[in-house]
Amino acid sequence: MASLHKRALAGLAILFLVMAFLLFGAAGTLRYWQGWAFLACYFAASIAITFYLVWKDPALLARRMRGGPFAEEEPAQRVIMSLASLGFIALIVLPGLDHRLGWSHVPPAAVVAGNLLVLLGWLGIFVVFRENSFSSARIELAADQRVISTGPYAWVRHPMYAMALLMLLGMPIALGSWWGVLIVVAIVPALVWRLIDEERFLARNLPGYSEYRDRVRYRLLPGIW
Template identity: 50%
Template sequence: MLLARAFAGFTFLFVVIASVFFGLAGTLHDGRAWVMLALFFGCAGVITVWLWFRDKALLERRVKAGPGSEPDPAQNIVQGLAGLIFLGTFALPGLDRRFGWSHLPLAVSLIGDGMIAIGFLIVFLTFRENSFAAGTIELAEGQHVIDSGPYAVVRHPMYAGALIMIAGIPPALGSWWGLIPAALLVPVIVWRLKREEEFLAANLEGYGRYRSRVRRRLAPMFW
């Protein structure tokens, strides 16, 4: 069952993330971490249920995503690398919690939680606008250019939302050091979106004209 597969994936991800953070932190008594995890998986769960009721085809595409799912072997390497770096955004904060390297005020952690929520909101708006927002670089039957909603602002709103969300994770966990792996994800995502643009320009009718209309890839007024 599609919904069961999706939540099985969430459960596995939760176990891995929680094991990495709390294992390295050496304690389960970390209120900021539990709030961050509840927010992260709560947002992801709400979006998943919404997709189940409104767009099962997109949910199927999202469940399919991950290392080993890409038609291009190079992209599978990128997916695996991105996954390892993503876990680093929990590993370093876990060590930070154990050894007390950072001392972030609660207000900063709440700002991090807000960034996670904003990132998920942007991802949700992307999914609502684009039923073809697969987690793999390929074309679906009947796919066409989407230039409305967040796609009228930047060409890759899902990646933009993901970067905001990831940048919020370390401060939400009370760690400055976790921003190092979060920053390392930026060039990985930029490389992937450039490869995706090359693929779409070569294979999706009208994408070249869309790129000429919407100039920014990730951030309005910047890039």
């Protein structure tokens, strides 16, 4: 567990450095309070959830650490995750450029609201982790995996994607960029492609998933889709 703990924190430290480099490099300055506030919120939540998983569910943490385009076995999923990774980078770089060039004028209250959306997204992801210990970062089945239909899964079939989308929407607003919201719009098709492909995989390989899919009609938004 100690090794997992160290690897998880090292991964977060590297991610912080990369995100900070992209963000402040694009902004051309460290005098970017929106950037510092966002990083504080994003990584405070990340660290808190990491410590929780180290304590309560190290197997889930290990699964979450095996994500990324090259971790996927299916070629389509490698393409999807590559697009999603590029989209995430753009969500960091474009707001930094926006700050440098002064394209957007986002009031401080909206910036605070954006950070609250980021934190709310993390809170929702935490609830998903507590409910579903099988929520891997890649499309796969654990040896003892079963269908989870309680908690947020009683409302929508993909609550983690819903919460991730909420977080992504909050990111450019937290960083003071209205233009960055367009990147979120561009990411949505990749997210939809991924979850539909994941549903096909689960229906083929996870006993009971087809019946669950018939019972819970909505994928992301109750009453809508």
